[in-house]
Amino acid sequence: MRDSRDPIAGIMPYIMRGRNESCVYYQKSFCVENIQRYIHDQRKKGNRITVFHIICTTLLHVFTRRPHLNRFVMGRHLYQHKNFDLRYVVKTKLTDEGLESIVRARLDGDDNIFSLRDQMTRHIEEIKSDGLQEDDKFIGLVLKLPRWVKRLGISILRILDFHGMVPQALVDLIPLYSSVFVSHMGSIGGDALFHHLYEVGNTSVFCVIGKIYLKPYRDIRTNGVIWKKTIDMNFTIDERICDGYYLIKSLEMFDTYINNPSLLERSPNEIIAEENRKKQEREQRIQENKEREKTKAKESGYSDLNEYWEDMLENPDAQNDANEDDVCDAE
Secondary structure: OOOOOOHHHHHHHHHOOOOOOOEEEEEEEEEOHHHHHHHHHHHHOOOOOOHHHHHHHHHHHHHHHOHHHHEEEEOOEEEEOOOEEEEEEEEOOOOOOOOEEEEEEEEOOOOOHHHHHHHHHHHHHHHHHHOOOHHHHHHHHHHOOOHHHHHHHHHHHHHHHHOOOOOHHHHHHOOOOOOEEEEEHHHHOOOOOOOOOOOOOOOOEEEEEEEEEEEEEEOOOOOOEEEEEEEEEEEEEEHHHOOHHHHHHHHHHHHHHHHOHHHHHOOHHHHHHHHHHHHHHHHHHHHHHHHHHHHHHHHOOOOOHHHHHHHHHHOHHHHHHHHHHHHHHHO
């Protein structure tokens, strides 16, 4: 795809050729008290929701409603993902010997927090019961090959990846193709860190979630200090996929969902449909107001609406006198 409105966006992939020389870093702390209240209320209803579910569903909403985030650069060209694929790591056991497996959650605009939770729960249960996934088995087979064969195979993969010619079967097996990669370091007691982007594949956004901790905030009522539970999130983003204004507005939308997790019970498509309906209603009201003003201008003897308003600005007293005469005539 090509964004004809911004020539700079078209030339940037030639100037900044790799993702890691093109990445920008964004760090944000979120008070999680609203999230914890929401999780507590859902537990009372029998729904097991976690902070990770809320953050991942928020990413789904933001990427669906702000589709420029779901782009990637490959072969110096900008492309749009056809799906929303979220990658995350599942560790079979919280021990040094526990294996790690990268899972793909394929979602769309009709999913919400409950369908995402069900899909993730199913994936985790499958990994813990069956062990390695198909991609893990494939990579294990590749590792058994001689070193020169592996080097040759990776070199061919890089060439195919640059030209967008990697077979879909391999794309499904290689865990470097996704819309966003999420790492929940907080689940193992770690802080959020900044992660690099992968040069192979098409992942343009990496999100790292830290552990919950107490952070001081200023109380605007007493001007004192209060301590609240907080979580840090770090984003690494390929700046070539969108401009700064678009990115900041998208991050503001992310804040809205984090502060109001009940919005995630609806799907992105439902919210988009409601916004479009409200937009049509506003446009209809504006059009009706314009029609009323045109009618009023014609009744006042003006040829068009602009002439009417220009006369109103230049001779406001004359219009007021006319209104008073109308009142007198009515009496």
